[in-house]
Amino acid sequence: MTRATQSVQLSTTRRRTSSPVLIGRARELESLAAAVAAAPSVVFVEGEAGVGKSRLVAEMAAGLRGGSRWTAVGYCQPLRDPFPYGVVLECLRLCAERLERVRGRLGPVLGMLRRYLPELAHLLPPAPPGPKDAAAERHQVFRAVRDLLAALGPAVLVIEDAHWADEGSRQLLRFVMSDPPPGLSLVMTYRREDLPGDAPLGRTFRPPPGTTGMHLSLAPLDSAGVRGLVEGILGRPVTAGFAETVRERTAGIPFVVEEITCALRTREGRLRTDETTARRLLDIVQVPVLLREAMTERMHALPGDTRAVAEASAVLGVPATAELLGAVAGVDRARAQVAILLERAVLVEAVENAYGFRHALGQRAVYDALPGPHRQELHLRAARELAQLTPRPLVRLASHSRRAGLTEDWLRYSEEAADAAVRAGDTSTAMELLRAAVADPAVGAGDVNRLALKLCECALIGLHHREVTDRIERLSCDPRLTDEVRAELHLWLGLLLIREAGAMDRGRAEIELAVEALHSRPERRLRGMSVLAVPCMATVPFTTDLMWLERVEASLDTMPQGSLRTALLANTLCARTISGSPQAADRLGLLPSVSEAEAAGALHDLARVHANLADGWAWTGHYERARKFLRSGLSLARQAGASYITGTAEATRVRLDWYSGAWDGLAERADRLARAYAHLLPVTCELRLVQGWLATARGDWDHAEAAFRDTRMDQPESAIVPVAVAATGGTITLLLHRNDAGAACAYADRGAALLRRKGLWVWAGEMACEAVEAYLAAGRRDDAQAFADELAAGVVGFDAPLAHAALVACRARLADAAGDTTGAARLSEDAVDRLRALGLPYRAARFAEWVATRVADVATLTGLTRTYEKLDASVDAARCRHLVRGAGAATPSRRGRRGYGNELSPREREVASRLADGRTNREIAQTMFLSRRTVEEHVANVLRKLGVTSRQEVAHRLAYHGLPRRGDPTAPDDHGSSTGTRAAPPRADTREERPAPRG
Numbered sequence: 001m002t003r004a005t006q007s008v009q010l011s012t013t014r015r016r017t018s019s020p021v022l023i024g025r026a027r028e029l030e031s032l033a034a035a036v037a038a039a040p041s042v043v044f045v046e047g048e049a050g051v052g053k054s055r056l057v058a059e060m061a062a063g064l065r066g067g068s069r070w071t072a073v074g075y076c077q078p079l080r081d082p083f084p085y086g087v088v089l090e091c092l093r094l095c096a097e098r099l100e101r102v103r104g105r106l107g108p109v110l111g112m113l114r115r116y117l118p119e120l121a122h123l124l125p126p127a128p129p130g131p132k133d134a135a136a137e138r139h140q141v142f143r144a145v146r147d148l149l150a151a152l153g154p155a156v157l158v159i160e161d162a163h164w165a166d167e168g169s170r171q172l173l174r175f176v177m178s179d180p181p182p183g184l185s186l187v188m189t190y191r192r193e194d195l196p197g198d199a200p201l202g203r204t205f206r207p208p209p210g211t212t213g214m215h216l217s218l219a220p221l222d223s224a225g226v227r228g229l230v231e232g233i234l235g236r237p238v239t240a241g242f243a244e245t246v247r248e249r250t251a252g253i254p255f256v257v258e259e260i261t262c263a264l265r266t267r268e269g270r271l272r273t274d275e276t277t278a279r280r281l282l283d284i285v286q287v288p289v290l291l292r293e294a295m296t297e298r299m300h301a302l303p304g305d306t307r308a309v310a311e312a313s314a315v316l317g318v319p320a321t322a323e324l325l326g327a328v329a330g331v332d333r334a335r336a337q338v339a340i341l342l343e344r345a346v347l348v349e350a351v352e353n354a355y356g357f358r359h360a361l362g363q364r365a366v367y368d369a370l371p372g373p374h375r376q377e378l379h380l381r382a383a384r385e386l387a388q389l390t391p392r393p394l395v396r397l398a399s400h401s402r403r404a405g406l407t408e409d410w411l412r413y414s415e416e417a418a419d420a421a422v423r424a425g426d427t428s429t430a431m432e433l434l435r436a437a438v439a440d441p442a443v444g445a446g447d448v449n450r451l452a453l454k455l456c457e458c459a460l461i462g463l464h465h466r467e468v469t470d471r472i473e474r475l476s477c478d479p480r481l482t483d484e485v486r487a488e489l490h491l492w493l494g495l496l497l498i499r500e501a502g503a504m505d506r507g508r509a510e511i512e513l514a515v516e517a518l519h520s521r522p523e524r525r526l527r528g529m530s531v532l533a534v535p536c537m538a539t540v541p542f543t544t545d546l547m548w549l550e551r552v553e554a555s556l557d558t559m560p561q562g563s564l565r566t567a568l569l570a571n572t573l574c575a576r577t578i579s580g581s582p583q584a585a586d587r588l589g590l591l592p593s594v595s596e597a598e599a600a601g602a603l604h605d606l607a608r609v610h611a612n613l614a615d616g617w618a619w620t621g622h623y624e625r626a627r628k629f630l631r632s633g634l635s636l637a638r639q640a641g642a643s644y645i646t647g648t649a650e651a652t653r654v655r656l657d658w659y660s661g662a663w664d665g666l667a668e669r670a671d672r673l674a675r676a677y678a679h680l681l682p683v684t685c686e687l688r689l690v691q692g693w694l695a696t697a698r699g700d701w702d703h704a705e706a707a708f709r710d711t712r713m714d715q716p717e718s719a720i721v722p723v724a725v726a727a728t729g730g731t732i733t734l735l736l737h738r739n740d741a742g743a744a745c746a747y748a749d750r751g752a753a754l755l756r757r758k759g760l761w762v763w764a765g766e767m768a769c770e771a772v773e774a775y776l777a778a779g780r781r782d783d784a785q786a787f788a789d790e791l792a793a794g795v796v797g798f799d800a801p802l803a804h805a806a807l808v809a810c811r812a813r814l815a816d817a818a819g820d821t822t823g824a825a826r827l828s829e830d831a832v833d834r835l836r837a838l839g840l841p842y843r844a845a846r847f848a849e850w851v852a853t854r855v856a857d858v859a860t861l862t863g864l865t866r867t868y869e870k871l872d873a874s875v876d877a878a879r880c881r882h883l884v885r886g887a888g889a890a891t892p893s894r895r896g897r898r899g900y901g902n903e904l905s906p907r908e909r910e911v912a913s914r915l916a917d918g919r920t921n922r923e924i925a926q927t928m929f930l931s932r933r934t935v936e937e938h939v940a941n942v943l944r945k946l947g948v949t950s951r952q953e954v955a956h957r958l959a960y961h962g963l964p965r966r967g968d969p970t971a972p973d974d975h976g977s978s979t980g981t982r983a984a985p986p987r988a989d990t991r992e993e994r995p996a997p998r999g
Contacts, residue, residue, distance in 0.1 A: 022059045023232060023254075024225030025052060028216050032060050036156055036187065038212040040180035044200055045189045047218035050255030053189040056218065057158055060187070069154040069183075070098045075350050076164035077318045083391075084168020084424050085116070087159055088145065090351065093119045095152055102151045110151075112137075112144040133598065135639050142175040150181035158187045162201075163194035167426040167641070170202040177201075180211055196428045198676040203646070204669070220252030229254060233261045259295070259362065262345070295365035298346060305329070309337040310346050314366035315378040318396070319349075319356035328381045379404040394420060398433060411437055411447055415454070422458060425641030430458045435471050445480040452478075453485065456492030461604060461642055466679060469496045487517035491528045498537060499644070499680050504718045508538050523564050526555055530571035535579050535760055536619075536721050542579065542760040549575050561592050566605040570612055577616030578722070580762035580798035584616075594636070604645070607636035611649040618652055618659075619722045620762055621802030623839050626656060647677040651686040658690045661841040663871050667694050685711040685723045692730050696737065697842070697873035700917065704734050716754050722763040725751055729767025732774050737875065744774035745783075752787055761794025765802030769847070772810045776817050785814055805834035809847055816854065824854075842871055849880060858887050874910065904945055911938040912946070915954040 022029060035043045047053045061071050072091035096119065099106075103123050111127040113120070131137045149155055159165065159173070177186055190200045199205055207213035221229060227243030246257060299307055312329035313320065326334025338355050341347040346362075347355045357363035367375070383400040386393055394417035401409035414437050418430035434455040438448055452475050459468050475481065476489045491514035497507030511528045518525040533549035535542055552572055559565045569590055576584035597606040610633030618626040630652055637645040654670050657663070670687045677683040692707035712719035713727035728751035735744035748771035755764055768791055775784035788810040795803045812827035828851040835844035845867045852860035861880050868877035904912060914924045925935045948954060 022055065023228040024221045025056050025059075025218070028056060028218065029059055031214065032056065032187070032216060033063060035212050035214040036060060036064075036185040039154065039183050039185045040177075040210070041185045041212035041214070042177050042180070042205075042207055043185070043187045043214045043216065045187065045216045045218065046192055047189075048191055048220075048253070050253040051218045051220060052254040053218055054160060055254070056216075057160070057187055057189060061156070061158065064156060069156055070095060070152050071156040071158070073158040073160060075319070076159065076161045076166075076169070078161075078164050084166055085141070085145075085172050087165060087169050088157075088172055089116055091157060091159075092145070092148060093117050094352075095148075096120055096123060098152050099123045099148075102153070106151055107147055109140060109144045110148055112140045113148065116141070142172055145172060146176045146179070146181065149176065149184050154183035155181075156185045156187065158189075160189050162188040162190040163192075163196075165200070166424070167202065167428075168424060170200070171425075174201045174203075174205060177205070177211070178208060180208075197643075198672070198678075204672040204676060221247070221254060221257070222252060223247050226252055226257055229257050230261050233258060262298070292365040292368060295362055296369055298344070299366060299369070302344065302346070303337075303340070305331040305333075306337045306340045309334060310341055310366060311370060311374075312378060312382075313341075313347060313356055314363050314370070315375065315400075316356075316382055316396075317363065317367075317399075319351055319354035321353055322355065324385055325355065327385050328378060330381065376404055380406070383409065395429065395433070402436075407442065411443065411451075415451065418454065418458070422461070427458045427461050427641070427643070431455065431468055434458060435468055438475060439471060443480075445482075448475075448478065448480045449482055449485045452481065452489060453492075456489065456496075459496055460492065461644070466500070469493070469500065472496065483517070484520060487514050488521065488524055490514035491518065491524055494528070495531065498531070499682060504537060504681065504720075508532070526552055526564070526568060527571075530568045533575045534571050535575060535758070539716050539721060539754065539757055542758055545575065545579075556590070561596055562600045563602040563605060565590075566592055566597060566600070566602040566609060570605055570608040573609060574612035574616050577613055577622075578619050579616075579760055580620045580795070580800035580803070582797070582799045584799070603636060604640040604642050607633055607640050607642050607645050609633075610636055611645050611652070614649065615652045618656055620800040621765060621805070621838055622799075623656060623659060626652070630656065644680065647673070647680060647683045651677075651683045654690050655686055658693055658842075660839055661871055663694065667691060670694075681712075682720060685720050689723050689727050689730070692727060692734075696730060696734050697871070697875060699875040699878075699914070699919075699923075701734055701738065701923075704730070708734070721754070721758060721760075722766065725754060725763045726766035728754070729770045732767065732770040736770070736774060736777065741774060741777040744770075745778045745780060748774045748783075748787070752790070755794070756790070759794075761791050762798050762800035762803050764791050764794070765800065765804075765806040768803070768806040769809045769813070772813050776813060781814075781817055784810075784817070788814060801834070801838055805831060805838060808834060813850075825851075841867065842873065846876070849876070849883075853883055856887050858884055861887075904942065908938055908942050908945070911935065912942045912954055915939065915942060 032043060032045070035041050045053045045056060057073075061073065064071050072094055074087040074091040076087050092113075099120060100123060106123075106125055108125050108128055111125040114124050114127045117124070128140075131140060149157070159169075162170075165173075173186065173188075176184070180186070188200050197203065223240070223244045226247040227238060227240060230238050230243055230246060246260060299310060302310065308329040308331050309325050312325050316324070316328060320328075322334045322338045325338060326332070329337075331337060338347065342349065342355070347357060350356045357366070370378070379400045383397055383404050383406065386397050386400065394413050398410055398413035398417050401407075401413055414433040418433045421427065421430040421433070434451050437443060437451050438455060443451075452472070455468070456472060459472070472489065472493050476486060476493055481489065490510045494507040494510030494512075494514060497503040497510060500507075511531050515525055515528040515532070518528065529548050530552045531537070533545055533552055535545040538545075549572060552568055556565065556568055556572065559568075573584065573587060573591075575581075576587060591609060592600070592602065592606065594603070594606065597603050610629045612633075614626045614628075614630035614633055616626075617623070617629070630649055634646065634649045634653075636642075637649060650673055654666065654673065657666055670691050674684050674687045674691070677687075688707045688710040692704045692711070695701070695704035695707060708727040708731045711723050711727040713724040713731070716724045728747050732744045732747050732751075735741075735747065748767075751767045751771060755761055768787070771787055772784045775781065775787065788807065791803065791807050791810065795807065808827055809831035812824050812831050815827055816824035828847070832844055832848050832851065835847060845864050848860065849864050851857075852864065861884050865877050865880040865884065868874075868880060911924060921932055921935045921939065924939075925932050942954065943950075946954060
């Protein structure tokens with residue numbers, strides 16, 4: 001058990017600054033305790049600063065005392081030095097007593113931890129021979145940590161403030177919890193607004209089967225909670241009006257409530273009774289101002305040397321030893337001063353023998369109150385003291401040097417820290433340091449030129465935010481830059497802009513500008529030309545892309561192995577595969593091996609090659625090739641710490657899963673990834689495309705329409721072109737579902753115009769069948785024939801299996817429209833066989849349904865109904881059932897008919913899920929292929945069986961009774977049973993409607 005956990009037992013003799021019992025969190029504490037007891041488990045506790053995450057976790061840990069579970073608490077710090085695994089190692093170094101009991105059962109891999117945990121070296125096996133490369137060493141360290149936690153037996157590991165965790169710790173914890181020891185429970189607290197990504201473990205994390213997962217989100221206290229908290233601290237009742245005033249002024253944040261309540265007391269602990277003082281504090285408009293007032297008052301009550309130590313702590317910003325606090329404060333007897341601060345609850349022992357403020361708000365309040373010259377002097381002392389440590393805390397040294405006015409030291413430490421962070425895979429920290437350095441107008445030209453290029457390189461490797469691109473864009477006009485660096489900056493800026501929504505055309509313009517200006521840097525010029533060669537990134541004619549491609553490939557053929565060659569291959573091979581070039585596979589022999597790439601420092605570029613190959617082949621229909629390179633691309637990207645490449649590869653995997661019919665949980669996964677990579681267009685547009693496809697198949701047409709629009713298909717100049725083509729095809733399908741053939745034809749015209757403009761018909765496989773279907777539905781047979789003819793001419797000589805399969809399907813439809821039943825049958829069989837051979841179950845089913853409908857093949861339609869049901873393509877399943885009924889046959893049930901009584905039938909569950917999604921009767925009838933009258937009867941039954949009187953209550957009732965809504969992967973099949981509910985007579989109008997959506 002860590003010192004931080006033990007300190008709860010020692011605090012009862014101090015003046016009370018918080019409630020003796022946990023207020024307003026009983027349900028959350030019960031849930032947390034239950035999840036921790038159900039090991040293995042992982043629990044994320046989210047909430048804003050001061051909302052009570054640490055108190056909740058401390059209460060949980062207190063309940064474990066005296067039991068058999070080893071408990072450790074680690075605290076992440078806001079200034080992240082590139083020291084991987086630091087917070088985890090701080091926890092593990094305290095397990096000596098527990099480890100002593102099991103040292104005879106430790107595996108040899110645990111010897112890897114000797115140099116990481118010197119305190120435990122005498123208990124660990126001998127260190128095995130070190131691996132030759134960093135990736136293998138990291139893997140062994142990860143295994144050793146997991147094995148150590150397993151050896152400790154039942155254990156609870158608490159990681160506080162995970163939003164400040166280093167990237168290495170996130171990867172380590174993710175590895176451990178991907179296959180956790182049976183008795184381990186991990187609890188992580190974090191603030192979402194401070195996360196470097198969208199998830200505390202770096203990427204979206206799903207607990208493996210058999211592992212309990214929970215996410216707790218703590219909200220501020222309501223008036224009753226604030227009243228209970230204030231009364232608990234004061235030990236006396238207060239009025240409801242007083243508590244409500246406190247809640248209004250503090251927003252119900254428990255930490256601020258505690259600070260204000262403490263400020264209202266005298267030194268003897270009595271409540272301030274004079275109305276003037278109380279109102280003066282409570283009437284501060286903004287909570288930060290109120291907190292500063294409270295902290296200022298508490299600081300003024302401290303003796304001089306004690307206050308100096310508190311000020312030193314505020315300047316240091318992270319928990320520090322008493323010796324370091326005393327040295328920075330310039331006082332003697334630092335331990336005695338720290339003891340006073342602990343007694344007054346100004347500081348706490350955050351980790352063993354390290355002291356800091358209880359909350360960042362309190363620390364900032366004290367820091368802001370310091371006079372400028374005094375604050376600068378304290379930073380100067382901090383920099384001098386920290387420079388003597390080994391290893392040097394580079395990030396903190398950079399921060400203190402800057403605030404002390406030591407510009408040269410600040411730049412030196414910033415660059416060293418950024419380099420170390422990149423080596424540790426923490427590009428976000430590197431970007432923060434470099435962005436601050438180049439933004440300062442006082443920095444000299446030489447430093448700006450060098451650091452600006454480093455900033456660009458970091459931004460291209462990791463997940464940058466808009467602020468980084470803005471800074472680089474402003475730098476491109478900075479007079480301190482040389483012409484050569486400015487030209488190179490245009491290149492990097494263009495590459496960054498291509499990634500962002502709405503900036504692709506600007507990005508291409510920046511790259512073209514760089515290519516013209518980089519004559520003295522041929523290697524950079526080639527890199528820019530290779531980007532211009534990628535056809536999916538612009539609507540310029542493919543002949544232009546091909547011109548750039550051939551120029552780059554001419555240089556590649558004579559270029560030696562190295563980083564530049566691999567970087568160029570990442571774009572040229574992408575251009576070949578995504579354009580359906582028959583020569584693409586032949587050029588794979590140019591790729592370096594993994595060992596060659598590592599030796600040349602080109603592992604990141606090799607990861608990009610593999611990810612790009614997967615994406616390119618997925619667009620043309622070579623899905624098995626795509627999956628092969630996707631697996632290797634993801635592995636290499638993780639090994640290289642390339643977050644952006646990981647994002648693009650994950651988006652490709654989502655699309656491949658859509659193609660293959662692996663739809664279970666796909667919508668949720670796409671949504672999580674879209675949030676994590678929200679600012680990266682190449683990732684989000686592909687995810688939104690899949691979300692649109694899924695929503696169309698499931699009848700959520702408003703969501704589908706919005707998702708397709710978000711791909712920027714209406715603005716192809718700033719879109720990924722094949723995504724825009726595919727989204728156009730999806731929109732045509734959506735409009736045909738809505739029986740709006742005219743609007744569908746308008747989109748078919750736009751898609752055809754885009755393909756003609758680009759001159760690359762290999763991407764037409766994503767919309768060809770839909771366009772021809774729309775034209776034929778509108779009676780525009782000549783346009784349908786013209787489209788098919790252009791497609792046939794456009795794919796001659798190209799390796800694009802999907803486009804060729806789509807061409808056969810188009811010809812089958814045209815033969816049928818011309819009355820050539822024999823030709824239509826032959827072509828239809830060929831098209832279905834091609835689609836199935838490609839591994840496209842949904843598309844094969846859609847076309848097979850059209851074939852079966854032509855000849856009223858009830859048996860095939862019945863089988864297709866079940867295929868759609870397995871995919872959860874509810875609209876398609878409903879349409880097939882409707883066609884079977886229209887043919888005079890009953891849809892068979894796998895379990896036979898049964899009476900449902902007060903339980904919802906499968907059909908009623910489907911209606912209820914659509915009611916919960918806000919669908920009108922007309923929309924439900926349209927998506928389920930039922931009559932309006934039948935839907936009204938189902939709605940009445942749903943309301944009666946759920947015991948509700950309005951449609952708006954249905955969603956709540958479904959959740960209350962544990963009934964899954966549409967798209968929930970836990971939903972039973974259409975013939976399964978559902979939870980029974982109490983019957984109640986409905987009083988609502990089951991024919992309630994709202995305006996129909998456009999289209």
